[in-house]
Amino acid sequence: MGARTDMTMDIEHVSQAKVFNGWHKQYRHSSLVLGCEMRFAIFLPSCATQDTPVPVLYWLSGLTCTDENFMQKAGAFRMAEELGIAIVAPDTSPRGESVPDDPDGAYDFGLGAGFYLNATQAPWSEHYHMYDYVVNELPALIEATFPVSSLRSISGHSMGGHGALTIGIKNADRYQSISAFSPITNPMKCPWGQKAFTNYLGPDQDTWKAYDACSLLESNGCALPILVDQGDSDGFLEEQLKPEHLQSAAGAAQAQLELRMQPGYDHSYFFIQSFIEDHLKFHAKYLTQGEG
Amino acid sequence: MGARTDMTMDIEHVSQAKVFNGWHKQYRHSSLVLGCEMRFAIFLPSCATQDTPVPVLYWLSGLTCTDENFMQKAGAFRMAEELGIAIVAPDTSPRGESVPDDPDGAYDFGLGAGFYLNATQAPWSEHYHMYDYVVNELPALIEATFPVSSLRSISGHSMGGHGALTIGIKNADRYQSISAFSPITNPMKCPWGQKAFTNYLGPDQDTWKAYDACSLLESNGCALPILVDQGDSDGFLEEQLKPEHLQSAAGAAQAQLELRMQPGYDHSYFFIQSFIEDHLKFHAKYLTQGEG
Numbered sequence: 001m002g003a004r005t006d007m008t009m010d011i012e013h014v015s016q017a018k019v020f021n022g023w024h025k026q027y028r029h030s031s032l033v034l035g036c037e038m039r040f041a042i043f044l045p046s047c048a049t050q051d052t053p054v055p056v057l058y059w060l061s062g063l064t065c066t067d068e069n070f071m072q073k074a075g076a077f078r079m080a081e082e083l084g085i086a087i088v089a090p091d092t093s094p095r096g097e098s099v100p101d102d103p104d105g106a107y108d109f110g111l112g113a114g115f116y117l118n119a120t121q122a123p124w125s126e127h128y129h130m131y132d133y134v135v136n137e138l139p140a141l142i143e144a145t146f147p148v149s150s151l152r153s154i155s156g157h158s159m160g161g162h163g164a165l166t167i168g169i170k171n172a173d174r175y176q177s178i179s180a181f182s183p184i185t186n187p188m189k190c191p192w193g194q195k196a197f198t199n200y201l202g203p204d205q206d207t208w209k210a211y212d213a214c215s216l217l218e219s220n221g222c223a224l225p226i227l228v229d230q231g232d233s234d235g236f237l238e239e240q241l242k243p244e245h246l247q248s249a250a251g252a253a254q255a256q257l258e259l260r261m262q263p264g265y266d267h268s269y270f271f272i273q274s275f276i277e278d279h280l281k282f283h284a285k286y287l288t289q290g291e292g
Numbered sequence: 293m294g295a296r297t298d299m300t301m302d303i304e305h306v307s308q309a310k311v312f313n314g315w316h317k318q319y320r321h322s323s324l325v326l327g328c329e330m331r332f333a334i335f336l337p338s339c340a341t342q343d344t345p346v347p348v349l350y351w352l353s354g355l356t357c358t359d360e361n362f363m364q365k366a367g368a369f370r371m372a373e374e375l376g377i378a379i380v381a382p383d384t385s386p387r388g389e390s391v392p393d394d395p396d397g398a399y400d401f402g403l404g405a406g407f408y409l410n411a412t413q414a415p416w417s418e419h420y421h422m423y424d425y426v427v428n429e430l431p432a433l434i435e436a437t438f439p440v441s442s443l444r445s446i447s448g449h450s451m452g453g454h455g456a457l458t459i460g461i462k463n464a465d466r467y468q469s470i471s472a473f474s475p476i477t478n479p480m481k482c483p484w485g486q487k488a489f490t491n492y493l494g495p496d497q498d499t500w501k502a503y504d505a506c507s508l509l510e511s512n513g514c515a516l517p518i519l520v521d522q523g524d525s526d527g528f529l530e531e532q533l534k535p536e537h538l539q540s541a542a543g544a545a546q547a548q549l550e551l552r553m554q555p556g557y558d559h560s561y562f563f564i565q566s567f568i569e570d571h572l573k574f575h576a577k578y579l580t581q582g583e584g
Contacts, residue, residue: 017557017558017560017562017563018523018525018556018557018558018562018563018566019562019563019565019566020565020566021566024562072364072365072561073364073365075367075370075565077562077565077566078367078565078569231310233310264310265309265310266309266310268309269364270309270310270311270316270369271309271310271311273311273312273367273369273370274310274311274312274313274369277370
């Protein structure tokens with residue numbers, strides 16, 4: 001491919017479809033920080049032009065997902081078009097034959113389960129750098145390629161809710177607002193997080209704190225507004241998600257957290273589609289009206 | 293299983309999720325007319341009770357689909373909840389190991405491709421009776437089981453648009469309104485339809501006319517209002533879908549067809565989600581206000 005003089009040179013268009021007068025598009029590119037080919041998707045509202053760039057909501061998906069789950073199932077585009085917000089959905093881990101996976105093929109670690117961190121332990125440390133990818137490499141590529149501004153917010157579901165919270169809390173200068181559906185709020189204290197952190201980061205739990213939303217609230221506080229929706233019929237609620245831990249940590253840190261327990265809702269995209277428009281309107285307050 | 297004294301006895305609950313304050317539910321049941329187990333899905337708005345039964349929109353999906361495609365990807369529930377309309381999505385063919393499939397495993401015939409007709413040719417004629425299933429057996433089961441009225445409308449996509457048009461035109465007494473996205477309007481004159489009809493119905497093309505929307509408009513006319521959306525960037529438009537044939541036939545029959553060509557849209561669920569709310573509002577005029 002020769003010398004990299006322009007990041008946009010490596011981007012390959014995969015698909016596109018018109019939706020709500022805007023466009024859903026998929027691309028593939030060579031990720032330097034992940035050391036593999038990655039696919040991502042973007043929704044561009046019809047008002048996005050070089051002269052009128054739009055802000056971007058980054059969406060981080062949960063375990064087992066790709067860029068497609070949210071884009072196909074969340075029903076977000078009607079409101080994103082109305083509000084004039086682009087949405088970018090990356091994949092949930094590095095991909096490809098050279099990328100190691102859970103030795104047992106489990107769904108909660110390895111491929112589809114990058115946990116939005118930078119792994120320090122072999123063999124994971126060669127490719128699993130989803131934190132750097134989401135925080136730096138992908139936004140730089142997006143902002144160099146599409147008619148978008150550098151105003152960003154971040155949201156996600158489950159493992160992606162953990163990603164949105166931790167990335168947003170650690171990078172209050174790079175995002176306007178944070179939201180999450182059913183996030184893993186305290187991965188140091190739940191089986192999904194303990195498995196991932198032990199493997200990706202090693203046994204020293206002090207290193208885990210840099211990727212735990214509750215620990216980060218305690219150490220950093222959070223200047224950004226946070227909206228969290230959690231279904232009270234979610235089968236993962238008590239063992240894995242623990243929203244009460246987030247609420248305690250946010251209270252102690254005097255962070256602006258609105259946690260909404262939604263009666264009867266589960267962990268699925270049916271839950272997400274029911275409240276995604278609320279989240280888009282929440283982010284729009286900070287992305288399109290100069291607040292925050 | 294013993295004597296069938298109550299159709300609801302054979303219905304098995306598979307899944308449920310709250311969505312937009314209503315419920316998405318999947319069930320499995322033994323179909324007499326298809327001779328196999330079938331799964332279907334229903335969305336019930338929160339206002340549906342035994343005292344306040346709601347009308348039903350039947351959605352027929354296209355080639356390769358199950359009950360899940362529309363329910364997961366169409367983004368229909370926000371408006372269905374607002375309008376107080378249930379939605380029922382059957383599968384697209386009989387299913388199971390005893391059901392014959394396309395000998396080459398092609399996507400456009402056999403499993404996932406029942407074409408909403410009653411097959412007359414062996415080996416298809418044993419199970420492939422999707423017309424009777426959709427018109428009679430499934431609504432009887434739905435209306436005996438759920439808090440719904442006998443006010444019905446029908447819609448669908450591609451092969452399911454063909455199903456909605458032909459079933460609605462032939463049963464104007466059973467439905468209030470018809471709509472379709474990207475329907476196969478004239479299956480006698482396109483490769484998908486010719487393959488299916490030759491196999492399911494035999495070579496005598498006179499028998500095909502009972503399942504061809506354009507022929508049915510010519511022979512029956514249509515008393516029901518029809519709304520059709522068709523993307524003009526749909527890759528199947530010219531070879532398979534032929535909306536201009538439907539427009540000619542409807543004109544000659546003085547049927548109430550509104551055909552909307554939608555610039556830039558393709559054949560996908562991104563297209564469907566962009567206009568499904570228009571279709572729900574269209575059907576609501578006839579389902580919930582005593583018109584039609």
